[in-house]
Amino acid sequence: MTDIKHHLTDSLLMAYSAGTLPEAFNLAVAAHVSLCADCRATLEGFDAVGGALLDEAREPLADDSLAKTMALIGQGAPAVRQIRVDPVLPGPVADYVGGGIEAVRWRPAGIGVRQAILPTSSSATARLLHIKAGVAVPDHGHRGTELTLVLQGAFSDEDGHFKRGDIEVATEAVEHTPIADTGDDCICLAVTDAPLRFKSLIPRLAQPLFRI
Amino acid sequence: MSSDQGQTNWPLQMEKIRDARDEAAFAAVFAHFAPRVKAFLMRSGTDAAMAEECMQDVMATVWHKAHLFDPSRATLSTWIFTIARNRKTDMLRRDRRPEPEDLTWGPEAEAPQEDVIALQQETTKLGQALAMLPAKQRDLIEKAYFGDLSHSEIAAETGLPLGTIKSRIRMALDRLRHAMG
Numbered sequence: 001m002t003d004i005k006h007h008l009t010d011s012l013l014m015a016y017s018a019g020t021l022p023e024a025f026n027l028a029v030a031a032h033v034s035l036c037a038d039c040r041a042t043l044e045g046f047d048a049v050g051g052a053l054l055d056e057a058r059e060p061l062a063d064d065s066l067a068k069t070m071a072l073i074g075q076g077a078p079a080v081r082q083i084r085v086d087p088v089l090p091g092p093v094a095d096y097v098g099g100g101i102e103a104v105r106w107r108p109a110g111i112g113v114r115q116a117i118l119p120t121s122s123s124a125t126a127r128l129l130h131i132k133a134g135v136a137v138p139d140h141g142h143r144g145t146e147l148t149l150v151l152q153g154a155f156s157d158e159d160g161h162f163k164r165g166d167i168e169v170a171t172e173a174v175e176h177t178p179i180a181d182t183g184d185d186c187i188c189l190a191v192t193d194a195p196l197r198f199k200s201l202i203p204r205l206a207q208p209l210f211r212i
Numbered sequence: 213m214s215s216d217q218g219q220t221n222w223p224l225q226m227e228k229i230r231d232a233r234d235e236a237a238f239a240a241v242f243a244h245f246a247p248r249v250k251a252f253l254m255r256s257g258t259d260a261a262m263a264e265e266c267m268q269d270v271m272a273t274v275w276h277k278a279h280l281f282d283p284s285r286a287t288l289s290t291w292i293f294t295i296a297r298n299r300k301t302d303m304l305r306r307d308r309r310p311e312p313e314d315l316t317w318g319p320e321a322e323a324p325q326e327d328v329i330a331l332q333q334e335t336t337k338l339g340q341a342l343a344m345l346p347a348k349q350r351d352l353i354e355k356a357y358f359g360d361l362s363h364s365e366i367a368a369e370t371g372l373p374l375g376t377i378k379s380r381i382r383m384a385l386d387r388l389r390h391a392m393g
Binding site: 014015017018019020023026027030031033034037038040041042043044045046047048049050051052053054055056057058059060061062065066068069070072073077078083090091092095096120121 | 235239242243246247248249250251252254255260263264267268269271272275276285286287289290291292293294296297298300301305307308309310311312313314335338339342343353354356357359372374377378379381382385386389
């Protein structure tokens with residue numbers, strides 16, 4: 001948790017705080033933030049910007065607003081989702097899998113690589129990748145932005161060495177061939193924007209727009 | 213905004229809601245925040261009727277989740293903003309909104325009072341800085357949060373003093389981690 005070297009960009013964290021990212025990207029951000037105290041602090045800083053914006057404007061309420069809210073409260077709290085604790089999958093990912101790492105339904109995706117697509121809205125795709133130790137993943141030619149969060153093992157590519165908790169933010173311009181370390185198999189959460197959609201938005205989001 | 217923050221001890225009101233299910237304390241929180249939540253939702257593009265309904269849902273969540281409010285990590289404005297934003301995502305997009313694992317489980321770590329006050333002060337400063345930004349820059353930040361601006365149009369420098377808030381929150385997170393440790 002303490003030696004994460006590859007972080008999210010401020011613009012991605014701000015867009016997550018504002019609530020404007022596609023669901024799959026939200027998942028990658030939430031998963032990284034679950035493992036990274038630095039990015040969590042930055043995110044909560046951006047939330048404070050949202051709080052300051054909330055403070056600014058007021059709108060008159062309906063006459064029976066408070067009474068209706070109290071009635072709503074009287075109906076009881078919605079069921080709290082059970083927090084899944086898993087040594088590999090951070091809570092938000094385990095939620096999408098519907099269980100721990102053993103519950104993932106892998107499908108072959110080339111030599112030494114398996115994948116499992118997670119159910120998100122279609123504006124972007126989230127999948128778990130299982131790469132056998134020592135295997136190289138051929139450049140899969142993503143067109144937009146790809147976020148790759150390491151959950152187990154490690155991989156290296158032209159951008160550096162990525163271990164559990166590290167996230168690689170790769171834009172269209174990046175040509176990369178990740179190679180899993182020898183030793184442990186590598187498990188990653190990989191998120192890409194679907195071809196043609198968000199194509200213009202997401203690559204820009206990946207740029208470090210905010211200097212803080 | 214800053215005068216409201218100064219007059220009411222929101223962490224104390226939230227404690228009363230959490231510990232005593234105090235309806236008077238909730239009415240005070242409601243009177244202050246409900247009109248703001250409704251305005252926030254309308255600025256995000258919902259009509260008045262939907263914003264009213266959604267706001268009631270947000271405020272009911274404030275009651276039910278009062279035990280999750282940590283005043284050393286967020287002011288009440290910030291915390292309620294996150295609830296309203298999540299509800300907005302559910303409502304407008306029908307997406308799920310994945311949230312980071314919560315750190316507030318484990319042995320309860322009561323936040324030191326001076327941390328709570330310091331975070332309030334930093335947040336007030338942030339609000340003032342936001343209000344004093346040049347109109348064009350301010351407008352861009354608002355649009356980013358209300359979702360009708362491509363982020364590429366935002367200037368590289370926001371000029372917002374997030375640094376101190378971030379280190380303040382970082383300290384609160386470290387305290388929680390130790391408590392869980």
